[in-house]
Amino acid sequence: MAGELPFEQPIAELRGKIDELVKFGAEKQIDFSDEIARLEERYKALEEEIYSSLSVKQKIQIVKSPQRPTTLDYIQSVFTDFIELHGDRLFGDDQAIVGGIAKLGEIPVTVMGHQKGRDTKDNLARNFGMPHPEGFRKALRLMKQADKFRRPIVTFIDVTGAYPGSSAEERGQSEAIARNLLEMSLLRVPVICVVIGEGGSGGALALGVGNRVLMLEHAIYSVISPEGAASILYKDSSRAMEAAESMKITAQDILELGVIDDIVPEPRGGAHRDLKKQAELLRGKLLEHLQVLSQMSPDELKEDRYRKFRQIGAYDFLQAPL
Amino acid sequence: MLKVKDLLQKKRKYATIPSEKTRREIPEGLMNKCPKCGAIQFNMELMKNYKVCSSCGYHFVLNAMERVDMLLDGGRIFEYDEDMISKDPLSFPGYPQKTEQMMEKTGMRDAVITGEGTIGGFPVVVCIMSFEFFSGTLGSVVGEKIVRAAEAAMQKQYPLIIFSTSGGARMQESILSLMQMAKTSAALGRFSESGGLYISILTDPTLGGVSASFATLGDIILAEPGAVIGFAGRRVIEQTIRQKLPDNFQTSEFNLQHGHLDKVVHRKDLRATLIKLLDFHTVKEVPIHGR
Numbered sequence: 001m002a003g004e005l006p007f008e009q010p011i012a013e014l015r016g017k018i019d020e021l022v023k024f025g026a027e028k029q030i031d032f033s034d035e036i037a038r039l040e041e042r043y044k045a046l047e048e049e050i051y052s053s054l055s056v057k058q059k060i061q062i063v064k065s066p067q068r069p070t071t072l073d074y075i076q077s078v079f080t081d082f083i084e085l086h087g088d089r090l091f092g093d094d095q096a097i098v099g100g101i102a103k104l105g106e107i108p109v110t111v112m113g114h115q116k117g118r119d120t121k122d123n124l125a126r127n128f129g130m131p132h133p134e135g136f137r138k139a140l141r142l143m144k145q146a147d148k149f150r151r152p153i154v155t156f157i158d159v160t161g162a163y164p165g166s167s168a169e170e171r172g173q174s175e176a177i178a179r180n181l182l183e184m185s186l187l188r189v190p191v192i193c194v195v196i197g198e199g200g201s202g203g204a205l206a207l208g209v210g211n212r213v214l215m216l217e218h219a220i221y222s223v224i225s226p227e228g229a230a231s232i233l234y235k236d237s238s239r240a241m242e243a244a245e246s247m248k249i250t251a252q253d254i255l256e257l258g259v260i261d262d263i264v265p266e267p268r269g270g271a272h273r274d275l276k277k278q279a280e281l282l283r284g285k286l287l288e289h290l291q292v293l294s295q296m297s298p299d300e301l302k303e304d305r306y307r308k309f310r311q312i313g314a315y316d317f318l319q320a321p322l
Numbered sequence: 323m324l325k326v327k328d329l330l331q332k333k334r335k336y337a338t339i340p341s342e343k344t345r346r347e348i349p350e351g352l353m354n355k356c357p358k359c360g361a362i363q364f365n366m367e368l369m370k371n372y373k374v375c376s377s378c379g380y381h382f383v384l385n386a387m388e389r390v391d392m393l394l395d396g397g398r399i400f401e402y403d404e405d406m407i408s409k410d411p412l413s414f415p416g417y418p419q420k421t422e423q424m425m426e427k428t429g430m431r432d433a434v435i436t437g438e439g440t441i442g443g444f445p446v447v448v449c450i451m452s453f454e455f456f457s458g459t460l461g462s463v464v465g466e467k468i469v470r471a472a473e474a475a476m477q478k479q480y481p482l483i484i485f486s487t488s489g490g491a492r493m494q495e496s497i498l499s500l501m502q503m504a505k506t507s508a509a510l511g512r513f514s515e516s517g518g519l520y521i522s523i524l525t526d527p528t529l530g531g532v533s534a535s536f537a538t539l540g541d542i543i544l545a546e547p548g549a550v551i552g553f554a555g556r557r558v559i560e561q562t563i564r565q566k567l568p569d570n571f572q573t574s575e576f577n578l579q580h581g582h583l584d585k586v587v588h589r590k591d592l593r594a595t596l597i598k599l600l601d602f603h604t605v606k607e608v609p610i611h612g613r
Contacts, residue, residue: 162534164553164558166559166567166571169552169571172538173554174538175534175538175539178533178539181504182508182514185507185508186515201491202500202534205500205501223492224493247412248496259498310509312501313465313498313501315407315408315462316406316409317407318407318431
């Protein structure tokens with residue numbers, strides 16, 4: 001088991017022991033099959049115990065793991081015939097967001113998402129997956145193109161946050177995000193958004209106004225990073241886990257809050273353990289939801305999306321004094 | 323020794339954050355110190371000067387009712403949803419106590435008041451945020467009230483004017499707060515498609531989730547001088563780029579220079595500017611030459 005996370009250590013150790021025993025038995029030609037079977041049994045139980053009740057902290061470790069599949073991994077494994085399209089036609093081509101056209105089964109779709117780097121060099125080119133305004137504007141350009149050619153849109157969300165730097169401010173980070181929110185709400189094609197890793201704040205939402213919003217089983221979605229919340233709330237960013245738990249950021253919590261529509265299951269241990277299986281599960285969900293959405297007219301799709309977001313919120317009214 | 327130190331710290335705290343309420347309780351004729359240049363001026367003078375420092379032009383932060391007084395005809399607003407209050411959907415530790423405390427401190431129910439009134443005789447729907455309530459953070463109540471106001475403006479075919487000021491999203495409502503950005507932007511999208519005029523006025527400060535949603539979506543965007551307007555806060559940016567930022571970074575003037583605003587308007591000219599803009603957008607029976 002390569003690249004295990006801290007909480008997976010016990011499983012990895014046990015696996016190591018089993019492998020050792022198998023090797024040793026083969027070398028010395030001793031039959032350890034009973035012991036091995038017993039250990040495999042224990043291994044299964046341990047795996048079950050650890051993975052069936054992942055804590056928020058463990059989920060964060062999974063989604064932040066460098067092995068976590070990225071948007072391009074899903075584009076390549078869920079879709080076929082992908083052609084990447086570049087640039088916002090205004091300033092540049094932000095590689096922190098990728099997008100283009102591809103086929104989902106037989107259906108031509110526009111697909112896009114935040115793109116984190118896979119290694120240091122890639123991360124530098126992609127600004128650690130933190131988009132500038134031109135990234136959001138490229139995404140919007142592709143969405144409007146999809147709208148024109150009546151292609152469904154699939155977006156993948158995986159971002160710590162929009163880039164908080166001076167270059168982004170100068171080019172209008174706020175407006176770029178706000179514009180996407182407004183324009184996405186007016187699209188007349190099916191829009192399905194999937195949070196595949198980190199759904200961080202406005203930079204995530206800028207690709208997130210869909211008719212259906214899904215999350216992978218271990219993905220997280222929040223208004224601010226746990227560290228950011230802790231530093232504001234408690235003036236202490238080391239209390240990030242406490243903030244993360246209070247903010248209810250897991251897919252399961254967010255489904256319960258009525259903000260997302262469905263959860264895409266992950267293979268045991270997370271998407272990175274079996275990308276092929278994950279791609280299959282994801283494709284199944286995308287087709288299932290697209291099937292329903294494609295029954296709607298363009299106007300109904302727009303109305304459906306508006307109603308979905310219109311009803312989100314929790315408020316009360318002061319009781320009139322007796 | 324320790325006790326004395328504690329006392330001193332406490333005292334300093336009280337001195338540096340005077341709430342609007344305590345400010346109002348200061349008897350008339352008392353002085354007020356400009357937080358920017360330190361000039362001391364009579365409160366009465368300051369009020370006459372739209373709460374703008376007469377020596378350096380610093381625009382003091384206004385609360386929502388002060389803006390109503392300065393802006394709307396007769397200082398009158400017919401409030402919408404005035405009894406809407408926030409819930410604690412996530413059971414976030416300390417949230418209900420904090421909102422309670424904010425209500426007590428400010429006399430407001432949440433960080434925005436919405437309603438209708440007239441400006442120079444033109445009927446308008448206005449939303450006015452108050453920084454003193456929970457740093458003007460965007461939660462479910464602010465989102466819902468702004469959407470309802472946009473819907474009212476659409477139905478009545480009145481222009482919509484929003485005064486924004488906010489530190490960003492309200493963390494205590496986490497994902498629901500984030501979704502208010504989408505909800506308000508979507509409502510403004512509808513309003514815009516119906517042909518409605520939306521004037522957004524950015525005041526000090528307008529940051530985060532509010533600037534990245536309804537605040538930057540105006541057909542016309544105005545700002546008060548010297549307001550801090552941006553997506554990320556200065557401290558976060560400085561940490562990211564590991565550089566000190568220039569003093570004027572993210573000010574209204576900086577934003578104007580970078581093309582994010584239509585106009586920076588001094589507070590004393592704001593009402594007149596709005597009346598002019600409203601007049602431009604009011605359909606009248608104009609005799610057209612040759613007909």
